[in-house]
Amino acid sequence: MRVKCVICDKIDTLDDESIIAKRLRNRPIHTYMCSDCHDRIRDKTNARIETGNFRLYRSRPDKDEW
Structure with a gap:
C-alpha cells in the first residue's frame, strides 16, 4: 500500500497486512505520518x-465525576 x-508529502510503501495499513483502509479519518516527521514532533x-x-x-470531565 x-x-x-x-x-x-513523502510517499512510503506499507505492507498490505500491517496494522497501520488496515487502520488507514478501514478508518478514513486516520492519516499517515512518516517516522521522520513523527520523531521530529x-x-x-x-x-x-x-x-x-x-x-x-x-477536555473537562463530566459534572457527574466531580
Whole structure:
C-alpha cells in the first residue's frame, strides 16, 4: 500500500497486512505520518515540556465525576 505523509508529502510503501495499513483502509479519518516527521514532533514536544511553558489542555470531565 502506498501512503503519503500529511506533513512532508513523502510517499512510503506499507505492507498490505500491517496494522497501520488496515487502520488507514478501514478508518478514513486516520492519516499517515512518516517516522521522520513523527520523531521530529516528539522531540520538539519534549523540548517544550522541559522548558516548563507547555500546558496540556484536556477536555473537562463530566459534572457527574466531580
